[in-house]
Amino acid sequence: MCVTLQAQQSYFDNYVYQSWNAFGSLNGTTATDIVQTRDGYINIGTYEGLARFDGVIFTTHKRSSENDLTFGSVRAILEDSHGNLWLGSNDEGLQKISADSKKTYSMQNGLPNNSVRALMEDKAGNIWIGTAGGVVYITPKGHMIAPQFEAGTISKGTIATKLFCDREGNVWLLTANDRGLFFLDGEIFRTRPEFDALYENYFATSICQDSQGAYIIGLGEHGLFRMKDGSAQQIQTNTMLDSVPTTACYVAPDGVIWFGTERGLAVYANGTFLTYPDETLENAKINKIIRDRENNIWIATDRNGIGKLTHGKFKINRMGSTVNSITQDRSGKVWVATDTGLHCYENDVEVYNMLTKFTDGLRIRDVQACRNGDLLVSCYTKPGQLRYDGKSIQFWTTDEGLAGNKVRVAIETRSNDLYVGTTTGLSIIHPDGTIKNFKQRDGLENEYVMAIYEDTNDVVWVGTDGGGIYLFDHDEIIAHFSSEDGLAGNVIFKISQELDGAFWICSGSGITRCPNFNSKNGIPTIYENINSENGIQTDSVFQILVDSTNTLWMTSNHGISSADASDLLDAAEGHLSTINVKFYNRNDGLVSDGPTSTAKSFVDKYGRIWFAMVDGVAIYDPVKVIENPFMPLVQIETVLIDNVTVLDNRLYPHETDTITLQPGTKRVVINYSGISFDSPERLTFTHKLTGFEDEFCAPTTERSMSYTNLRPGKHTFYLNAINGEGLYSDQAEAVLFVQKPYIYQMPFFWVVVSIIVLGSIFLIFYLKQKSILRENMRLEQMVRERTAEVNLEKAKADELLLAILPQQIANELKNGVRSIGQDFEDVTVLFSDIVEFTKTSSGHSASEIVEALNNLFTKFDRRAQRSGVEKIKTIGDAYMATCGVPEPNPNHARIMVDFAKGMLEDLEEYNKTAKIPFKIRIGLNCGPATAGVIGRTKFIYDVWGNTVNVASRMETAATPGSIRVSETLYQHLKDSDVRFSEGIECNIKGKGIMTTYDIL
Known part of the structure; x- marks a missing residue:
């Protein structure tokens, strides 16, 4: 028993299929037509317009204010022998686009119907237009002619589906009507008698001409027929082609015939008809099949967008199991070790023997000859x-x-x-x-x-x-x-x-x-x-x-x-x-x-590399694999000058004239593309701008380049595309820029400037003496003004100093005292701190945090001014204040308790609208303290002593949203109307066990 390595793999196993649809940036799932134009782009007709594809990016063209197309949908596409682009719409006529003009045809100027279904150019250069209401053609001189139909047919009711010109120049027409296969005889379309004797009613759905000159014609559900020398014979394919209507066919230069049907893709190759096995196209209606310049096959479908079939470099033998090791013995047999046993191949045919049967089901990690x-x-x-x-x-x-x-x-x-x-x-x-x-x-x-x-x-x-x-x-x-x-x-x-x-x-x-x-x-x-x-x-x-x-x-x-x-x-x-x-x-x-x-993996005696994969074997033959011999095409798509488009080749390539840059031009942006559909993702570009760069840049995948502030003169932008095999585009694309100079960048400008400068020197010398007197007067006036300004600034400085320090302290500093300190027998010190400030502020920017703290502390500052409280300082998110300094106040304890309660009210008011809400703890303590200013720069009035330390510990001991006070403050106010909690014993750092109280 033996099975070939290909395991009866079909012709399609040499191809890799890739598709694009509305979910892959194509502007729709239905592709009505597909054509490669001479600039290399793949042009796709859809109900949303014309899509042009470079292998990476789809560019959509439709009716727009930019005068792109005159209609919304594109159903048929043709590039004629002169490079003109013809686009037929679904219901709005025909548009011809050339380098210097655009022209629209409709029923108003001769079309039988505005729904264009097919386009074709015959060998005489006539452009044939098949519509939903008849057929016409436009001669090279621009005359529109409607051909006649033989007696018994209705030309006005003809719904054209396809137009075909054979190798002899004969024109064929397929229509959606019964017996809709016509051949142009002179100026008259006639039906073909070959099929009249076979079927009373039939519908022609496809036509092509094989390498022997015979016509392969699809007659809907009747299958395929081969017509030659006046006779037609049905082709038995043993595939879906025998019963599923063919909707497209294409004869490749190697004689292979590709068939598109209402339910997928098929091919005739090496004397055999085969159906494309991938379920991706299983139920896809194929509208068109073409081959691009690199021999890739493209298909346009009704529901699956577009697809591309490319010759693969690897032959995959899927084994349904992980391959761990491959070797070749002395006799040339190849042995493949998998997780489910050992396989043996002789001349690419799998054979079974004692060893393969013995190891069946075993996990084989290595095989060595x-x-x-x-x-x-x-x-x-x-x-x-x-x-x-x-x-x-x-x-x-x-x-x-x-x-x-x-x-x-x-x-x-x-x-x-x-x-x-x-x-x-x-x-x-x-x-x-x-x-x-x-x-x-x-x-x-x-x-x-x-x-x-x-x-x-x-x-x-x-x-x-x-x-x-x-x-x-x-x-x-x-x-x-x-x-x-x-x-x-x-x-x-x-x-x-x-x-x-x-x-x-x-x-x-x-x-x-x-x-x-x-x-x-x-x-x-x-x-x-x-x-x-x-x-x-x-x-x-x-x-x-x-x-x-x-x-x-x-x-x-x-x-x-x-x-x-x-x-x-x-x-x-x-x-x-x-x-x-x-x-x-x-x-x-x-x-x-x-x-x-x-x-x-290993290299066999033929030089082929057998790669061990997780799902089988991948074989690469360096002798048979032909790298892409086609040099990539390159295209400059748009040029923008300060965000204004001055060159647009996205729909139709134009001859690139010199682009003049006016003085003051800030930025030139050049967008470009390369065409190589074999492996478009590997396409790279190299470019240079003369007068700006000496050498071409290193290859890059970027498809845009910008330049700023070009110096005056001529600059030429050269662009090359490089495909995955390292082949450069045949000729570098180029565009010439001429940067116009400002007047000051011209030589004659400096001659005039020199004359003016010399004359000005003599004039200045004359005028200078007269200006000295006026200058002296002006200086005297300036001294008076500056003196006034100094006095004004002094007043501002005094005001600023009073904003920082108590007035008494500020006056002493102004009088030359450099170290000011004073002991106070009894004061109240307050500390407050924001709870979990680091966690609360995480996720916010520094500016947001500073703004939030400023808003809150400003409220505290205003309350301090109203209450007679002296703000000492803020330390990050902490706030320190006191009462009883620098002016003694016997009611300092009660004032500070009211101030602390007011701070909680201010916090509650702040949190109602705050982006960053806070919670605070407050601690109070009474006792003796020292206050004053120390140092010679950056003065600050501060308070020191044990009373300050205990106040800080009270804040630490407080719970969020509460006011914790010491025993000393409690003794000050216990007989007042201030309500206190029961005594709370706390282990205070550095103090031991202390009795504290919460203000209720």
């Missing part, structure tokens, strides 16, 4: 390690002495020893059957073996999961090295010498190259590490492979990527800071979830 043709198969459960010689299967488990039953990898050395790596140690199986194990007690500190490699010195390298690398020679550990010695990482995925003879180590933290190293003499002395910081755009690299074209392939967390092998060598040696790494994705045919970290 021996030099004598045997296979080593590593299982992740019993039977552990297998050896298959084509006739019998030998196995080792812990029962036979193996270090563990979860085997990760195994190799046969040149001395015929088997090195078997498990998750619990390393086993060396000798030819005589004896087994020597290495675990922690034997020097293998990390027992989890990830990779085994025998180098050219017959030294075996064992990579572990977090413990670095161990070197073995003659059954002994001779060296051990890790990241502490210079390795990029300690989780070792693969080890090889195949690139340049140096040791290349792939780890979870990058690639390490160890050159000029004799493994028998200890550990490496040179470690050249490559990671995301110096070139490969990733840190975790699972494996590196080199194909026959000297291309280096890498598997990593980012999937599959490639680079030039010489670039990687230069990067490792420090000669190159950045490597041009190409990552592959769905657009390249890599429709997979990627490789795993432990998977082992």
Whole structure:
């Protein structure tokens, strides 16, 4: 029994499908027509207008105040041989757009109906217009002519659906009417007799001409017919084409015929009809099929937007299971180890044998071909390690002495020893059957073996999961090295010498190259590490492979990527800071979830790379894969001068004239695009502006460039597009700017200025003497004015000082006293603090916090002035005030209690409208204190002493929204009408147990 590797895969498996609809920025789900114009853009007709697509961005054109189009919807599109763009609307006629004009056709100037259904140019240059009410054509001279229909047909009731010009120049018309297949005979449309004898009633839905010149005609539900030399024969396709109406067809240059139907896509290739298998198009009505300049196939659908089919670079063999390892034996068979067993392929055909049946259902982590043709198969459960010689299967488990039953990898050395790596140690199986194990007690500190490699010195390298690398020679550990010695990482995925003879180590933290190293003499002395910081755009690299074209392939967390092998060598040696790494994705045919970290890929004897993926095998053939040979197109779309559009190529490309920049122009913005639909996301641009830049910039994906304040003169903007294969656009797009100068930037201006300056010198000398007297008078007046200003400023300074300090203190400072202090026998000190200020203010800007504190403290300040309270200072979110200084006040305690209650009222009023609401605690204490001003700069009136400290402790002890007072203040007011709580004993920092009270 055998199954081909392609598993009966169809023609479509070489294609990658990508679609866009209303949810992917296309202006609708229905695409009525699709055309690639000579500027490279894909033009899509929709009921919302014309969409032009460069592979990345859709630009929509419809009726607008900017005189874009004269109607809202686009149903048919044609670019004629002269480059004119013809757009047919659903119900508003036809518009012709050329470089210098736009013209609209409707029923008022000759169209049979304003609903345009089809457009076509014949070999004579006539433009044919099929409408919902008949057909006309416009000659190259602009005359509109209505052809005749043979007797028995109704031309006015003709609803055109398609127009077709064959290779001989004959014009064909398909209509929605019964027997709607017409052939233009002279100036008369006639029906075809070939089908009259077959069916009394039929509807023609599609027509094309194959490479042999025969016509392939779709007759709705009757299927496909081949018509040639006056006879028609039905084509039996054994697909949906036999019963589902075809709505579009396209004959490619290679003879392949593409068919669009009311329920999906089909193709005729290599003598076989095949249906596109992806459910994406399963029920899609396809309106048009085209091929672009890069051989991509585009389709326009009724409900699925537009789609693109691109030749993929990878052949995917989905196996429904994770692939862990691939190898090729001496006979050429390819063996694939998966989580569900071992698969064998001979000449790309899967074959079954004793080993595949034995391993069915087993999780196989590695498969390795021996030099004598045997296979080593590593299982992740019993039977552990297998050896298959084509006739019998030998196995080792812990029962036979193996270090563990979860085997990760195994190799046969040149001395015929088997090195078997498990998750619990390393086993060396000798030819005589004896087994020597290495675990922690034997020097293998990390027992989890990830990779085994025998180098050219017959030294075996064992990579572990977090413990670095161990070197073995003659059954002994001779060296051990890790990241502490210079390795990029300690989780070792693969080890090889195949690139340049140096040791290349792939780890979870990058690639390490160890050159000029004799493994028998200890550990490496040179470690050249490559990671995301110096070139490969990733840190975790699972494996590196080199194909026959000297291309280096890498598997990593980012999937599959490639680079030039010489670039990687230069990067490792420090000669190159950045490597041009190409990552592959769905657009390249890599429709997979990627490789795993432990998977082992390989290059077969034909040079093909077999990549082990989580869902199957991806095969890349560097010989058969043809990189995109088409140079990208490049287009300057718009130029804006100070936000005003002066050049607009988005709908139709115009010849670029010189753009004049008037003096004072501040900014020039150039928007551009490149056309390469093979991999548009890899398209980059390089550009320069002469007179501003000497060299082209480094390639970038940016599609806009702006320049400011260009100096006078001529400047040419050059633009190149570069596709994913590194091909530059055929010719750099260019636009010329001429920056006009200001008058002061012209040479003659400075001649005139020089004359004026010299004359002015003589005039100034004459006038200067006369001005001296006037200047003296002016200076005397200025002295008087300045004196008045000084007196005014002095008054302001005095006023400001009084705002900062008590008047008594301010007067003493003005009189020259530099250290002012005074003891007060009995004062009351208040401290308040905002509860959880840091938490409350988090999430607010600094300006919002300052504004909130200012609003609250301003209320406190006003109340202090009214109450006879002296504000001392604010410390962040804390507020300090006192009464009894600098003027003694015997009623200081009662005043401060009322003031504290007033502060709570002010807080309540503030919180009603505050963006940042607060809660405060207040503490009061009475007693002796010292107050005064100290220092020579930045004066501040302050209060010191134990009374101040206790007041601060009272605030700390208070609960949010309450006033806590000391025993001393309580004694002052206990006989007053102030109500106190029962005594509250608190452990006050630095004071011990104190009795305190809350004011009720």
